[in-house]
Amino acid sequence: MGIDERKLFKIREDHEKVLREAIDRLQKQPDEIRRDITSEKEKVAGAGFRKRGTVNNLPVVEYLRPPGTTGHEPSDRDTAEKRAKIKEMMQFAWENYKRYAWGCNELRPVSKQGHSSNLFGSLQGATIVDSLDTLYIMEMYEEFEAAAEWVQTHLDFNVNTEVSVFEVNIRFVGGLLSAYYLSGKEVFRRKAVELGLKLLPAFNTPSGIPWALLNLSSGVGRNWPWASGGSSILAEYGTLHLEFMHLSKLSGRAVFAQKVLNIRKVLNHLDKPRGLYPNYLNPSSAQWGQHHVSVGGLGDSFYEYLLKAWLMSDKADEEGKKLYFDALQAIESNMIRKSRGGLTYIAEWKGGLLEHKMGHLTCFAGGMFALGADGVPGDRRDRHMELAAEIARTCHESYAHTHLKLGPEAFRFDGGVEAIATRQNEKYFILRPEVIETYMYLWRFTHDPKYRQWGWEVVQALEQHCKVEGGYSGLRDVYADRPSHDDVQQSFFLAETLKYLYLLFSEDEHLPLEHWVFNTEAHPLPVIRREHTTKLHPQQ
Known part of the structure; x- marks a missing residue:
């Protein structure tokens, strides 16, 4: 031849x-x-294996899968059956999304069509990206591969649209990063960095505190028109740190880390009323807006990310640790109260006056207190674990006091009521995960069976009242005799609520907390070990 x-x-x-x-x-x-x-x-x-792709000038990185990406079958038969039921729920939610809303941001399960809020503009695929890690963790590999193919071929950031920087970061960037660390697929790293670069113009303000809204094409930013005096919101600009530190690690570009560390620098120079962080900060003047403090909406995940920045850094980020525990001390002194019936709650602080109201979003704090308890200065670990358990009980009571056994958006402790919504616009339930999140953490740290029992009560209520022919829907009034559906299957139901339920009934070695840190959308990111820090290049 x-x-x-x-x-x-x-x-x-x-x-x-x-x-x-x-x-x-x-x-x-x-x-x-x-x-x-x-x-x-x-x-x-x-x-382990080495990825050699250099698309978009990304550096060669060594991919080593962190421990616990998937778990063993629970040894207890009843627990295994309950976990299998939660996987069935995920399959039902996913299959209906795929059937009726594929490629759209979310599903309308009653009307069986796609849905999108103004959070994403014309950016598409929120449920797909938000669900990637849940599919992988639950070993739904065929569905994961279909989602990965959609990301490869259809996820497009070159759109002339305005998006929420916060929501796109926690759902899209967080979801892509997590999918990369779980699977090692290079497309997820590339897409995460591409989107991260698209978000950088949001920081082009006099102070470097980012805008809430950004046009992905023009790079023009602005704040929500309803926010105090054109302010940025604490929970939004304070919930970028985890993702942006990982973007620096995976891209070799220091700019991502620099942007979020500058936010801390600005905050460190400001006087805090009674040590508290107001929800509003003007990005031009770098001065606080109205003195309204909340561990619920507008504030919540800022505190979560201070703690998790320290944990994710392999406990090297001492500044993050100090900021977290100082903030918690101020919250404990000024905002944590006990009702006449003995329920511990975190009130809202408004210029020195307390509003005795707690949002469903605030219920994440039970898990946060437990997660940080081992690092509390002095001998206050037991006090923080006690607070965590008390907050979990209060949030459980907010569910138990409703007719449909699912919690309201907010509940109050005044006028003789205990953990009950008294206003019509606070009685809805949109499939939120925060109560389940706290149950999961407290189960991991205490193995008290009541947390699994309470979690299973939620599963039963979801199946009875939220499941419809085309998926799972939120409810308009949890105190009503029968469910009235809001016709939205939120992407975070698949990303967070079902994932935390699944982990609540999994063994502890599945996504072990010493190796993984969950972003505020429940996307697991690995701890960045000190010996694995990468030299960063100050390029954009």
């Missing part, structure tokens, strides 16, 4: 081999395919 004939023979031989392998794969039963995927996954987990 001449050299060209040898090449041709080799090409034909390779082609036939590929065809044989393809036919062999097609003939396998689904359970065999699943076993092969698991086997390959375990090989990769054992050996």
Whole structure:
């Protein structure tokens, strides 16, 4: 044979081999395919592998899968059955989204069509990106691959649209980062960095405190028109740190870390009323807006990210730790109260006056107190664990006091009421995860069976009142005799609520807390070990 004939023979031989392998794969039963995927996954987990792609000038990074990306079947039969039920719920929610709203941001499960809020503009695919890690964690690999293919071929950030920087960061950037760390697929790293770069113009303000809203095409930013005096919101600009530190690590670009560390610098120079952080900060003057403080909406995840920045840094970020515990001390002194009936709650602080109201969003704080308890200065660990348990009980009571056994958006402790919504616009339930999140953390730290029992009560209520023919819907009034559906299956129901329920009924080695930190959308990100820090290049 001449050299060209040898090449041709080799090409034909390779082609036939590929065809044989393809036919062999097609003939396998689904359970065999699943076993092969698991086997390959375990090989990769054992050996680690090096990604060599340099798309978008990304540096070569060594991908080593962190421990616990998937878990073992629970040894207790009842627990295993409950976990399997939660996986069925995820399959039902996902299949209906795929059937009626594929590619849209969210699903309308009653009217069986797509839905999008103004948070994302014309950016598409929120449920797909938000669900990636849940699909992987629950070992729904075929669905994960379909979602990954959509990300590869259809997820487009080159759109002339205005988006919420906060929501796009926690759902899209967080979801892509988590999918990358779980699976090692390079497309997720590339897309996460691409979107991160698109968000950088939001920081182009006199103080470097980012705008709330950004046009992804023009880079023009602004704040919500209703926010105090054109202010940025604490929970929004304070909930970028985890994702942006990982973007720096994966891109080799220091600019992401610099942007979020500058936010801290601005905050450190400001006087805090009674040590508290007001919800509003003007990005031009770098001065507080109205002195309204909340651990619920507008404030919540700022405090969460101070703690998690320290944990994610392998406990090297001492500044984050100090800021967190100082803030908590001020909250404990000024805002934590006990009702006449003995329920602990976190009130809202308005210029020195307390509003004895607690939002569903605030219920995440039970898990936060527990997660940070080991790092509390002095001998206050037990006090923080006690607070965590008391907040979990209060939030459970807010569910137990409703007719549909699902919690209202906000509940009050005045006029003789205990953990009950008294205003019509606070009685709705939009499939939120915060109460389940706290149950999951307290189960991990105490193994008290009541947290699984309370979690299972939520599962039963979701199945009875929120499940409709086309998915799961929120409710307009949890005190009504029968459910009135709001016709939205929120993307965070798949990203957070179902994930935290699944982990509540999983073994502790599934996403172990010493190796993983969850962003505020429940996307797990690995702890950045001190020995694995990457040299960053100040380029954009």
